[in-house]
Amino acid sequence: MNAPTRIAETAPVVIVGGGFTGLSAAYELARAGNKVVVLEKEAMVGGLASGFMVGPYTLERFYHHWFTNDVHVMDLIKDIGKYDEVVFRPTRTGMYYANTIFRLSTPLDLLKFKALSFVNRVRLGLLALKARRIKDWKAIEHMTAREWLIKLAGPEVFRVVWEPLLVGKFGPYADKVGAVWFWKKLALRGGSRASDGREVLAYYKGGFSELAEALKRKLEEMGVDVRVNAGVSGLEVKDGRATAVFSNGERIEASSVLLTQALPLIADVMEPHTSPDYVASLRRIDYLANICLVLEMDRSLSETYWLNVNDPSFPFVGVIEHTNFEPPESYGGRHIVFLSKYLPESDALYRMEDEEVLDFAVPHLQRMFPDFKREWVTAHHVWRARFSQQIAEPGYSKLIPAEQSPIENVLITSMAQIYPEDRGTNYAIREGRRVAADIGKRFPAPSAAPAGL
Numbered sequence: 001m002n003a004p005t006r007i008a009e010t011a012p013v014v015i016v017g018g019g020f021t022g023l024s025a026a027y028e029l030a031r032a033g034n035k036v037v038v039l040e041k042e043a044m045v046g047g048l049a050s051g052f053m054v055g056p057y058t059l060e061r062f063y064h065h066w067f068t069n070d071v072h073v074m075d076l077i078k079d080i081g082k083y084d085e086v087v088f089r090p091t092r093t094g095m096y097y098a099n100t101i102f103r104l105s106t107p108l109d110l111l112k113f114k115a116l117s118f119v120n121r122v123r124l125g126l127l128a129l130k131a132r133r134i135k136d137w138k139a140i141e142h143m144t145a146r147e148w149l150i151k152l153a154g155p156e157v158f159r160v161v162w163e164p165l166l167v168g169k170f171g172p173y174a175d176k177v178g179a180v181w182f183w184k185k186l187a188l189r190g191g192s193r194a195s196d197g198r199e200v201l202a203y204y205k206g207g208f209s210e211l212a213e214a215l216k217r218k219l220e221e222m223g224v225d226v227r228v229n230a231g232v233s234g235l236e237v238k239d240g241r242a243t244a245v246f247s248n249g250e251r252i253e254a255s256s257v258l259l260t261q262a263l264p265l266i267a268d269v270m271e272p273h274t275s276p277d278y279v280a281s282l283r284r285i286d287y288l289a290n291i292c293l294v295l296e297m298d299r300s301l302s303e304t305y306w307l308n309v310n311d312p313s314f315p316f317v318g319v320i321e322h323t324n325f326e327p328p329e330s331y332g333g334r335h336i337v338f339l340s341k342y343l344p345e346s347d348a349l350y351r352m353e354d355e356e357v358l359d360f361a362v363p364h365l366q367r368m369f370p371d372f373k374r375e376w377v378t379a380h381h382v383w384r385a386r387f388s389q390q391i392a393e394p395g396y397s398k399l400i401p402a403e404q405s406p407i408e409n410v411l412i413t414s415m416a417q418i419y420p421e422d423r424g425t426n427y428a429i430r431e432g433r434r435v436a437a438d439i440g441k442r443f444p445a446p447s448a449a450p451a452g453l
């Protein structure tokens, strides 16, 4: 047997992934006086919430906002002294159904929603209240969203409102989505409202990527080594402990390792060191990809921020006119629209060239907005993410891998472990900070002293 490897006393905690989970974990560990390295594969931090340049302005690749009940993100923003950068605004939501756009921002809009009979409008309104009354999600974990929604709101509400959204968002997985996923979504989004019932959402001036960059700057001030273009290709494991990670051919010594990337990517890193059964368990949860077509336009499409598309013949599930939330002035007068579609990686749309995606979308947009002309689009961008949405099927809690991996000092905190809530930056931050406290207690650095005290 090999002699036990001595880990240098100064070996840092290595965090793989510079998304919001990794950055928040780094913040908490650094605050407690630990030496930390963050290794991010891409050229910038922020992960799924990272951005790109629209002229001189930054914008998310995939539309992002917060709900008023996203307290963990607000706490972190306050901690780094940036709360003045957060804005709260009421937004207009709507639904495209039977070639018509219905406004659905307030309870009154709901009562006027002619696509449903009056009784069913009331049923739809009561659904959010009924959802909020459920406290023990385990009682509905065996059910699919379809079964649960039909039970609570009846078949017509399901057919008109929820089935098209489930099919639009989850495609071939629509009937596999668990009731718990839907219940929590409904309860959280329904709770993000002003006293007059209007939905209120929050945003960060300069976008989510600006927050990620602010966090990165803060981490660097605290002595954290944050590296981009630094994909981790593997671990060095000796006597059941990780001693180092490899990135760009460099061996980086580690006292412990936190993996925050998508589970199938974690499986790749763990495969040489753990059993086939364990690796299979990391690959067990299915994920959908997402494609977002982002349009820069010289005028607005409509007054709605968030338009749910309840029409299976329209190939995107949401039309999100971002500049009806964050004004066009923040983008030099440009109007920004996201067209979003979750889909399997094998879907033809996911594989189209960027120009083809626009060609494909234009006639559908013209059907929805008859005045719309392609000339309104001054620039377009197409973004794709392979691991965008985990499928939280019935019994999901039993599929989630434990935070503790079979390697003693390697922990896993990944988006798909968030449950019963759905993924989101708020929960990434909650989990990042929580696991950091755990690492700090279990693998204390010999010289750890709280920073700044």
Ligand SMILES: Cc1cc2nc3c(=O)[nH]c(=O)nc-3n(C[C@H](O)[C@H](O)[C@H](O)COP(=O)(O)OP(=O)(O)OC[C@H]3O[C@@H](n4cnc5c(N)ncnc54)[C@H](O)[C@@H]3O)c2cc1C
Binding pocket: 016, 017, 018, 019, 020, 021, 022, 039, 040, 041, 042, 045, 046, 047, 048, 049, 062, 063, 064, 065, 066, 230, 231, 232, 233, 260, 261, 262, 265, 290, 340, 385, 388, 389, 414, 415, 423, 424, 425, 426, 428
């Ligand atoms: C279309 C869409 C819309 C969304 N809308 C919202 C919203 O409105 N509000 C909201 O709060 N959230 C939203 N989310 C969810 C949110 O973006 C995620 O929940 C959150 O960003 C996840 O953070 P994370 O750090 O856990 O994971 P990720 O952001 O996936 O970060 C993981 C990081 O690991 C890196 N990585 C992977 N492999 C390696 C490797 N081998 N070495 C080094 N680095 C590696 C990746 O590049 C990535 O940066 C949305 C997501 C999508 C896809």
